[in-house]
Amino acid sequence: MTNNQDFLSVLNARSQGIFRRLVERYLETGEPVGSRQLSQALDISLSPASVRNVMADLEDLGLIAAPHTSAGRAPTQSGLRFFVDAMLEVGAVNEEERRAITQNFEGVAHHEKVEDVLTQASQVLSGLSRGAGLVMAPKADxxxxxxxxxxxxxxxxxxxxxxxxxxxxxxxxxxxxxxxxxxxxxxxxxxxxxxxxxTLREALQQMEKAQQRQQSELDHLTNSLVEAGLATLSKDNNDASPTLIVRGRANLINDTMANEELDRVRQLFDELESKKAIIDLLSDTRDADGVRIFIGSENKLFSLSGSSVILSPFTDHNDKVVGVVGVIGPTRLNYARIVPAVDYTAHVVSKLIHKRG
The missing domain is CATH 3.30.390.60 (Heat-inducible transcription repressor hrca homolog; domain 3)
Incomplete structure (x- = not known):
């Protein structure tokens, strides 16, 4: 079993309820959970023996495991990932916490330096999560x-x-x-x-302009060749790029100009195809930002310490993602509380940066 749909397909409602309560209990206490504890905490009446049977199935699926020699069970990394992706119920930040977060930024709201806002964001998130606040500053051009x-x-x-x-x-x-x-x-x-x-942005703009000039030249040449009856344009429904089909007699003509045009057209097709791939590569480089929840070894940087990282993006005055704020903490973070808090903090940071635009 490797993904959430696989787990959902084999877990009935009772198994999902037991797994959810086990994870919630573990996140609350940080301690492995036993079958007797679970049977007492469930909304339905189940004996410890029945709970143990379900827990054995969950262990076979790799969702829970026994840490060391403990009689209880704790969610594995796969189990936490499944819980976060498929079962976590994330609400909005309550009014009290929203007000507290906003008030924490009042001292830097009018500072000219964006760095002051980001430093405050790190401190706010650290206090909220009892973990470490994380900030990736905007990328300068x-x-x-x-x-x-x-x-x-x-x-x-x-x-x-x-x-x-x-x-x-x-x-x-x-x-x-x-x-x-x-x-x-x-x-x-x-x-x-x-x-x-x-800058990367300027380089990308120059390359796109060069591609537009070549495309314009290609359009002119291909139209001339088609009008002269020397070639036809074919477009595959599954491919957005047109193909130049050179007619048989065009390959036999001795007109030097026509041959030169055909060679130039072929060259432009090749160049545009390769340049488009390079432009895409440069775009991916420029926009290499992402927002994710990393759990345990999913994050190579923090895998040895068994940490989780929750990140949320903030934007500039053009609504472009320019960085992320987040929290680094133990895998048993209170995800339901911290995820919306991180998102709201990123929202506040975005608003403060927008004012500077």
């Missing part, structure tokens, strides 16, 4: 000197960006299936002329 892509795994790569001021930033992002190391190297070489002396 650094003027770049060099960019290079490094393949990490099959569908994962890292962009290494060196700024003109010597600052180095790494961003990890997913790559399209089948992308090779040599293609990443080609992309790095091609981007060097666009990136040097520009």
């Amino acid at each position: 650094v003027v770049l000197k060099h960019i290079e892509f490094v393949q990490l795994e099959k569908n994962l790569a890292m962009a290494v960006m060196v700024g003109e001021d010597g600052h180095v930033e790494n961003r990890v992002f997913s790559t399209p299936p089948g992308l090779t190391m040599s293609e990443l190297a080609q992309a790095s070489n091609y981007l060097s002329s666009f990136v040097a002396g520009h």
Whole structure:
């Protein structure tokens, strides 16, 4: 069993109720839960023996386990993930907590430095969760000197960006299936002329303009060839890219100009196809932000300490995600309370940043 739908398909209502209560009890106390405790805490009347039978099934599924030699059971990482994704009931932040969060930002509401707001956000979340507040500051549009892509795994790569001021930033992002190391190297070489002396945003805008110019030239040439009866355009329903079909007699003509045009059209098709892939790659690099709940070893940075990380995005005055705020704490965090608190804190941070726009 590997995903929530699999678990839901084999757990009946009684099993789900027992699992939910076991997790809730564990999150409250941090202690493994025994069958007798569960039988007393359930809304339905079940003997400890019946509860033990269900717990055995949950253990076989890998949702719970016995820590050390304890007689009780605690949710596994997979169990917590299933609970958070499929069973967690998250409400809104109550009025008292909402007011407390907002009041905590009053001292920095008029500060010019965004860093002051983010520092306060970290302190607020730390106090709310009794864990550590986490802030990823907005990404500055650094003027770049060099960019290079490094393949990490099959569908994962890292962009290494060196700024003109010597600052180095790494961003990890997913790559399209089948992308090779040599293609990443080609992309790095091609981007060097666009990136040097520009921000990522500026480089992307330049590349898109260059692609538009080539597309315009391609449209003009292909129309000329089609009108002359030398070629036809075919478009597959499953493919948004048109294909130029050169008619037999066009391959036999001796008109030098026509041959040159055909060669240029073929070259433009190839270039546009490869440039589009590189533009997509650069876009993925620029937008390599994500919001997730990491539990245990899902987060390589905190896996050894058995921690969870809850992140929520904040935006700039253009409603673009520019960073995240969050909480790092034990896996038995009170998710139902902290998830909405983190989201609301991110909302407050966004509002304060919007005012500076």
